[in-house]
Amino acid sequence: MARLSGEQEPIFGLGLEADMDDMATITGVTSCLRKGNSIVVEQEMIEAREYRTGIAILFGLPKIMTQAILAHEMMHVWFRSNGIEPEKLERKLEEGMCQVIGWKWLDWLESEINSSSSTTTTSHQQTQFLRKLIETYKFVVEEHA
Numbered sequence: 001m002a003r004l005s006g007e008q009e010p011i012f013g014l015g016l017e018a019d020m021d022d023m024a025t026i027t028g029v030t031s032c033l034r035k036g037n038s039i040v041v042e043q044e045m046i047e048a049r050e051y052r053t054g055i056a057i058l059f060g061l062p063k064i065m066t067q068a069i070l071a072h073e074m075m076h077v078w079f080r081s082n083g084i085e086p087e088k089l090e091r092k093l094e095e096g097m098c099q100v101i102g103w104k105w106l107d108w109l110e111s112e113i114n115s116s117s118s119t120t121t122t123s124h125q126q127t128q129f130l131r132k133l134i135e136t137y138k139f140v141v142e143e144h145a
Contacts, residue, residue: 032059064109064130065137072102103141110134 031042039059055073057066075098079089086094113130 062133064106064133067109068102068105068137068141071105072098075101099141099144103138106134106138106141110138 029041030044033040033042055070055077057069057073061069076094079094110131113127113134
């Protein structure tokens with residue numbers, strides 16, 4: 001997949017950080033459910049005075065892709081919670097390491113599907129679909145690394 005000069009990378013997930021000196025009220029999403037044609041979002045107001053990190057992921061993505069994005073974003077959080085600030089690590093290097101974690105999640109999931117496909121009631125078509133989906137997402141991660 002060739003990229004045009006200046007073409008922006010797709011954004012599926014986002015790490016959110018805030019250093020709060022004063023008390024602040026944050027709206028957090030506690031759950032998100034689909035009921036028929038509607039989406040019900042439960043929110044909670046949180047009083048915060050310390051450093052907060054959150055993760056936002058594009059809603060409606062397939063479960064496998066959401067899991068890989070979450071693994072990637074959790075790696076960013078791991079860096080911050082271990083005192084590795086953005087100015088201490090080159091952006092490309094951090095993104096590359098986070099991409100590896102997302103890819104490793106997909107790799108692990110693929111091996112789990114392969115080892116359990118003979119012992120579960122999942123149909124052959126479903127298993128093939130999941131394998132192709134994982135292969136596609138691995139390709140996307142590799143292209144945007």
